Amino acid sequence: DAKTTQPTSMDCAEGRAANLPCNHSTISGNEYVYWYRQIHSQGPQYIIHGLKNNETNEMASLIITEDRKSSTLILPHATLRDTAVYYCIVRVRIGGGFKTIFGAGTRLFVKA
Amino acid sequence: GAVVSQHPSRVICKSGTSVKIECRSLDFQATTMFWYRQFPKKSLMLMATSNEGSKATYEQGVEKDKFLINHASLTLSTLTVTSAHPEDSSFYICSAREMARWEYGYTFGSGTRLTVV
Numbered sequence: 152d153a154k155t156t157q158p159t160s161m162d163c164a165e166g167r168a169a170n171l172p173c174n175h176s177t178i179s180g181n182e183y184v185y186w187y188r189q190i191h192s193q194g195p196q197y198i199i200h201g202l203k204n205n206e207t208n209e210m211a212s213l214i215i216t217e218d219r220k221s222s223t224l225i226l227p228h229a230t231l232r233d234t235a236v237y238y239c240i241v242r243v244r245i246g247g248g249f250k251t252i253f254g255a256g257t258r259l260f261v262k263a
Numbered sequence: 264g265a266v267v268s269q270h271p272s273r274v275i276c277k278s279g280t281s282v283k284i285e286c287r288s289l290d291f292q293a294t295t296m297f298w299y300r301q302f303p304k305k306s307l308m309l310m311a312t313s314n315e316g317s318k319a320t321y322e323q324g325v326e327k328d329k330f331l332i333n334h335a336s337l338t339l340s341t342l343t344v345t346s347a348h349p350e351d352s353s354f355y356i357c358s359a360r361e362m363a364r365w366e367y368g369y370t371f372g373s374g375t376r377l378t379v380v
Contacts, residue, residue: 189307192374193374194371194374197368208290226367250297251297251368253308256306
């Protein structure tokens with residue numbers, strides 16, 4: 152199973168960019184990297200995903216290294232509402248499908 | 264976008280009783296749904312994979328007779344916690360994948376907080 156490692160927690164000042172790193176050194180060539188976040192007592196929310204190329208959407212940017220062994224989620228202008236646990240996930244193949252295994256995640260605190 | 268509805272959001276039950284939690288995909292069909300549980304300040308732990316029309320696949324260490332899963336239709340999976348005990352108190356979350364948007368991963372329900380007293 153591909154596994155991910157993330158810092159336990161990070162702080163970020165409101166309005167600044169939050170850069171959340173993730174290591175996934177055992178990722179396979181056809182496995183995508185996904186990022187979710189979970190705000191307290193809610194279900195996880197999809198943020199972004201990528202395979203090889205850098206990706207950007209209205210929520211965040213995802214930078215994947217060329218060897219695909221690590222990635223960084225970037226929240227360009229963090230707000231207080233971005234305080235949450237951020238999970239970096241590599242989907243695990245099961246038969247013809249996938250299952251999503253969560254690691255410990257990074258607890259991001261955005262401070263005023 | 265894909266929406267997953269989970270019900271109830273909170274439930275309190277007495278020890279020894281059973282509780283059913285529903286997970287519905289509102290605007291898409293889901294042949295596969297997943298059930299997770301989460302303890303305070305801990306990550307989500309995958310309990311089982313729910314397969315429409317067939318038996319669920321349970322993760323190692325999860326009692327299938329304790330946590331009954333039924334996926335009778337393409338839009339509904341249920342998790343029944345049988346003979347609940349206080350240690351079953353937890354946050355239960357389901358997720359489902361929209362086949363047409365498979366690359367976008369899974370959509371999660373809002374969770375059910377179960378308290379067994």
